[in-house]
Amino acid sequence: MYAVERACFGREGWGILEILDALLFSTVHLKAVIKDQVVGVVIGEAQPLQGYGWIATLGVLPEFRRQGIGARLLAAAEAQLAQPRIKLTVRRSNIPAVNLYRRCGYHEIQIWEHYYPDGEDGVVMEKITAATTADTVATDDTSTRQDHS
Numbered sequence: 001m002y003a004v005e006r007a008c009f010g011r012e013g014w015g016i017l018e019i020l021d022a023l024l025f026s027t028v029h030l031k032a033v034i035k036d037q038v039v040g041v042v043i044g045e046a047q048p049l050q051g052y053g054w055i056a057t058l059g060v061l062p063e064f065r066r067q068g069i070g071a072r073l074l075a076a077a078e079a080q081l082a083q084p085r086i087k088l089t090v091r092r093s094n095i096p097a098v099n100l101y102r103r104c105g106y107h108e109i110q111i112w113e114h115y116y117p118d119g120e121d122g123v124v125m126e127k128i129t130a131a132t133t134a135d136t137v138a139t140d141d142t143s144t145r146q147d148h149s
């Protein structure tokens with residue numbers, strides 16, 4: 001997962017401690033594996049009291065992109081989060097990711113100005129799902145990681 005984070009986000013990728021925190025406390029952490037190689041990851045957190053799930057990070061190794069892996073990871077995470085709404089943030093300039101999220105049913109709901117370390121705005125996107133709050137699972141995650149997605 002560390003390798004995928006670095007390949008996808010460079011120096012902004014999560015470090016070992018953030019990854020351990022995510023693996024221990026996040027509601028959903030899924031990987032895509034091809035021939036024993038981890039080629040994509042997604043991490044999500046359910047916030048059932050607020051009635052939504054949050055996609056914290058999603059990444060696919062460059063050489064495995066445009067094969068539907070990102071969309072499949074996202075769909076699997078949404079299903080496991082099982083919340084009425086799923087939210088995430090994305091850089092305004094990240095056209096591949098914005099396109100992926102739009103294609104998967106997300107729409108923009110808010111702008112977080114200067115959210116990223118270089119000052120770029122974060123676009124908050126949301127998807128309304130068919131899940132009901134009765135399907136939700138509680139979490140006590142208190143992470144302060146900066147999310148990529």
Ligand SMILES: CC(C)(COP(=O)(O)OP(=O)(O)OC[C@H]1O[C@@H](n2cnc3c(N)ncnc32)[C@H](O)[C@@H]1OP(=O)(O)O)[C@@H](O)C(=O)NCCC(=O)NCCS
Nearest residue numbers: 008059060065066067068069070071096097099100148149
């Ligand atoms: C964003 C990312 C996860 C997409 O993963 P992927 O496996 O390539 O995505 P998919 O193959 O499932 O693509 C699904 C759709 O997303 C859109 N999309 C994906 N990559 C795109 C690109 N480079 N340009 C334009 N649209 C793109 C397309 O609509 C695509 O459907 P199509 O291939 O039928 O046209 C991947 O590019 C990535 O890891 N980027 C770096 C990390 C990142 O930015 N993560 C998101 C943080 S918010």
